[in-house]
Amino acid sequence: MVFRTKRIYSVVFVVFVFVYDAAGVAEEEISYYENLINEELEKAEKFELPTNANIHRPLDETIRDFGTFDFVIIGAGSTGSVIASRLSEIAEWRILLLEAGGYPNNFTMIPAMFAIQALTNYNWGFLSTPQKTACLGTIDKRCVIPRGKGMGGTSLINQSIYSRGNPIDYNRWAQLINDPTWKYENVIKYFKKSEDFHKTNPDAPVDWEFHGKNGYLYTNYQIPPSNCTKIFLRANRELGKNITDYNGKRELGATVLQINTKDGKRFDQATAFIGPIKNRNNLIISTGSYAIKIEVVQKRAVSVIFTKNKRMYRAAASREIILSAGAVSSPQILMLSGIGPKKHLKDLNIPVIQDLPVGNRLRDHVFCGIQFSSKFDAKRKNITENIREYLRGYGDLTTGNTIDAAGFYKSSIERISSYPDLEIVVSSSYPNDFGRKYLRWNEETWDILFRNNSSFMPLTLTPVLLHSKSFGNIRLVNKNPYNYPDINVNILSDIEDEDVDTMYEGIQLVLNISKTAIFREIGTKLEVKHLPACAGYEFLSKGFWICFIRQTAFPAFHPVGTCQSGRNPKRGAVVDKDLNVFGLKRLKVADASVLPFTFSGHPNAICTMIGEKISDVIKQQNFKKA
Incomplete structure (x- = not known):
């Protein structure tokens, strides 16, 4: 497990003096998990889902400077975690990763508890x-x-199924946006790049040429x-x-x-992609950070306004802002920023920055x-x-x-x-x-x-x-x-x-x-x-x-399409083939919201691939400018 609370570190430290069972499991550790699960079940019985995000409301409206970064990424989910990991490979780039939630804990790591984790x-x-x-x-x-x-997004509370979809999905997508680089024959390398595949079920059929072995994302089968x-x-x-x-x-x-677990524990995207590199000096991870607006000057995205610890901050981006907040929150943030359907924004007295069909095609x-x-x-x-x-x-x-x-x-x-x-x-x-x-x-x-x-x-x-x-x-x-x-x-x-x-x-x-x-x-x-x-x-x-x-x-908890990709906003597109927001510079959306239709697989693996591919696109675009 990559992220541990201080409480768990103390358990690990003293476990060596405890009594072990025949298989080498400390009885005190078993007791700890019994208590943990029972406590979480008791909490879940009383838990009421929040109806708003008032927990992130600041005490005042004063905007404080959080600094300037090459890239600001909003959301550390299944795409944002990948992009933060890959862009921070460039040592001279400073990356800020904003995430409204916190880190995984020992309870979120238990895959069978996904329904309780949603409570x-x-x-x-x-x-x-x-x-x-x-x-x-x-x-x-x-x-x-x-x-x-939280760090990992919905991969923290899903069933950890790894499902890419069908090659026809990608070929349809490539044709729709007029870009063959999104065809399956061209994106398969990104699936393989991210994957660390293990055949833990000897009877499962495996086409080895379609799987990767050296990536961050551990993929295996249920045992037994x-x-x-x-x-x-x-x-x-x-x-x-x-x-x-x-x-x-x-x-x-x-x-x-095939599932994303390792040693029986949930292997969410932040654990996979951020855990091994979280100490890079050029990657700043800011949890508890709730993005409320992207600021645009002369059609250029320049900064993000967010709240943290009851204060409001501005983080500037010298190269690009990448919105990876998911199919619900990405369109919400765009519309709050004045990027969305003109009539809807005017009805709410939000100044219109760019008239685009944001939020129109939720599937x-x-x-x-x-x-x-x-x-x-x-x-x-x-x-x-x-x-x-x-x-x-x-x-x-x-x-x-x-x-x-x-x-x-x-x-x-x-x-x-x-x-x-x-x-x-x-x-x-x-x-x-x-x-x-x-x-x-x-x-x-x-x-x-x-x-x-x-x-x-x-x-x-x-x-x-x-x-x-x-x-x-x-x-x-x-x-x-x-x-x-x-x-x-x-x-x-x-x-x-x-x-x-x-x-x-x-x-x-x-x-x-x-x-x-x-x-x-x-x-x-x-x-x-x-x-x-x-x-x-x-x-x-x-x-x-x-x-x-x-x-x-x-x-099925797989929402897509609210910032869909395409060739023309008049035909429903919000972002282009490189996931740039139409009509604006230095702003991308990269998450499930860009998918123009529902694929034949679950979005989690697809979003991971999007993160891998768009990271390469960003590197190519910036090195060309240089």
């Missing part, structure tokens, strides 16, 4: 506006939008592999599906998931869990056993999902051949009140879906819509920088209903998988109940399932 201050706590087409079974019909706050994964793979073979390395030659098919993957019971024998361990295994680097606490299986499929609706538009993830967890709180289920929906379910081991097969046709938007509530923006995810809303039809096809695929011989052998039984909101439809009919989807589907 802490490591989550911004965003919620959508009330929805009409999805999340209808939640409190106030509002979707949760977990976004990581789940026996249920073998069942899922066998079921897919029975249905004629391919077994594949989904980050290799062929994404289509069933797979064993996300969509997931909808289908519950089953089974007689699959998965031995449940007590917390002490789980911690003992965790400290040895394996076991249930070392992964966000104890079943490391997924599949990528093409529906009949997707028009491009060999292009997966559905993912199916297999998971298993017994319902509890933390799950209810994490997703904000309303009482009626929660009780019907999860109360009094079968005592047999639960299995959830979750279809995920990968190519969303629907889009929403992000808008400021007012010009107060400490108010959260309005986030209308608007999933499953496309006029042709292609999104919900694709989800329905995903459910039919899930049902077919559950009926295979191997799933029948473990007694798999559908545990879906008839929801009151769907009472007008015959149970398990298409009408019922579409109603069920709208009640229980969520955005």
